[in-house]
Amino acid sequence: xxxxxxxxxxxLGGLIAGLxxxxxxxxxxxxxxLLAIAEPLGAFWLKxxxxxxxxLVIGLLFTGIIETAAAAHAGAMARRTLGLIVGVLAAxxxxxxxxxPVLLALFPAPEIAMPQGTAAPGSALPGLGDFLGSLLPTNxxxxxxxxAMLPVIVFVALFATxxxxxxxxxRRQLSLLFEGLAGAMIVVIGWxxxxxxxxxxxxxxxxxxxxxxxxxGALAHYIVLVASLGALFLLGxxxxxxxxxxxxxxxxxxxxxxxxxxxxxxxxxxxSLPAMLASxxxxxxxxxxxxxxxPLAVTLFRATGPAMNVGVAIYAAQLAGHELTPMAIxxxxxxxxxxxxxxxxxxxxxSFIASTGPIAAAMGVPLWPLxxxxxxxxxxxxxxxxxxxxxxxxxxxxxxxxxxxxxxxxLH
Numbered sequence: 001x002x003x004x005x006x007x008x009x010x011x012l013g014g015l016i017a018g019l020x021x022x023x024x025x026x027x028x029x030x031x032x033x034l035l036a037i038a039e040p041l042g043a044f045w046l047k048x049x050x051x052x053x054x055x056l057v058i059g060l061l062f063t064g065i066i067e068t069a070a071a072a073h074a075g076a077m078a079r080r081t082l083g084l085i086v087g088v089l090a091a092x093x094x095x096x097x098x099x100x101p102v103l104l105a106l107f108p109a110p111e112i113a114m115p116q117g118t119a120a121p122g123s124a125l126p127g128l129g130d131f132l133g134s135l136l137p138t139n140x141x142x143x144x145x146x147x148a149m150l151p152v153i154v155f156v157a158l159f160a161t162x163x164x165x166x167x168x169x170x171r172r173q174l175s176l177l178f179e180g181l182a183g184a185m186i187v188v189i190g191w192x193x194x195x196x197x198x199x200x201x202x203x204x205x206x207x208x209x210x211x212x213x214x215x216x217g218a219l220a221h222y223i224v225l226v227a228s229l230g231a232l233f234l235l236g237x238x239x240x241x242x243x244x245x246x247x248x249x250x251x252x253x254x255x256x257x258x259x260x261x262x263x264x265x266x267x268x269x270x271x272s273l274p275a276m277l278a279s280x281x282x283x284x285x286x287x288x289x290x291x292x293x294x295p296l297a298v299t300l301f302r303a304t305g306p307a308m309n310v311g312v313a314i315y316a317a318q319l320a321g322h323e324l325t326p327m328a329i330x331x332x333x334x335x336x337x338x339x340x341x342x343x344x345x346x347x348x349x350x351s352f353i354a355s356t357g358p359i360a361a362a363m364g365v366p367l368w369p370l371x372x373x374x375x376x377x378x379x380x381x382x383x384x385x386x387x388x389x390x391x392x393x394x395x396x397x398x399x400x401x402x403x404x405x406x407x408x409x410x411l412h
Contacts, residue, residue: 022208
């Protein structure tokens with residue numbers, strides 16, 4: 001995949017500048033002419049962002065499923081690792097779908113006024129029959145044209161799964177085609193995000209003009225609630241290491257701490273890989289296990305991703321005044337679980353768009369809140385990375401314990 005640089009600090013700075021300017025101008029005569037420019041500019045940037053999501057997700061999802069299937073054929077250790085990964089990711093998606101509505105009920109978000117032209121659509125997927133009927137498209141191209149994300153994702157997942165049954169040459173050609181599609185769209189989304197500071201400035205100015213100081217309170221509230229979902233899986237790694245990995249709580253906490261420090265400073269699971277390998281050595285994990293499982297986990301596994309991504313989409317619905325039905329949340333949970341296999345190797349901001357965009361679309365949530373929330377993603381992303389790194393080491397210790405027990409049984 002091509003490397004792109006996303007101006008995270010500049011994007012955050014653009015949001016802050018837009019909010020401050022919108023608050024400072026208030027009801028002055030200067031504000032309406034500025035809004036006349038900012039509103040269409042923000043809408044234009046959102047459309048540019050939205051046009052990349054579907055082709056990007058299609059390319060990433062296809063290649064992610066092919067890579068996952070290939071890893072599953074690498075032996076018993078790979079299957080054991082993938083079993084744990086799939087189980088944790090499924091639990092993560094379900095927890096996000098169940099817990100975020102509860103958190104919002106207990107700690108309601110500050111009410112903000114929707115920017116002009118961003119009225120929420122009607123509730124999607126109102127009943128079980130509609131939900132089941134929406135899973136499969138009668139025409140995948142029509143579904144894509146109508147922004148029906150869920151049936152398109154189901155079709156691509158089935159198509160990629162079928163491709164794993166093909167002979168090596170046609171499978172490789174299909175993989176190259178979809179890898180090229182994803183790579184090209186990553187370049188395009190890199191261009192779009194390169195001007196994110198300007199687009200987010202326009203959105204922030206519009207939001208502050210319509211909602212005042214409540215907009216800042218909503219962003220702070222969002223960061224705390226979404227980060228709390230990641231913290232849940234960060235803390236969940238410790239009992240996993242203790243019960244399945246058979247590691248002492250103190251030993252695991254001491255061993256993982258250096259890797260967590262690297263994760264906080266780099267916000268990259270890949271950059272934390274050497275520190276994770278060192279943590280596994282301190283925990284007496286077999287070198288063959290850690291050197292196999294950790295690279296695989298870094299490639300395919302973001303434990304906090306589904307929970308936090310579903311949480312983002314549900315929070316976006318709250319900001320947009322869009323009421324979610326249980327079936328809409330179920331659609332988001334399903335999409336969060338499926339698409340997580342295709343976005344783990346992306347930079348944090350690109351991964352945010354590629355992951356949360358399809359979930360929001362499947363729920364029927366408008367995109368404009370994501371265009372604002374992406375500016376503060378670098379803050380929850382710290383929790384994402386620390387939680388993922390901690391869970392990676394916990395899963396590695398669990399796989400190693402299972403491998404040692406299997407070896408002992410074989411010897412006997």
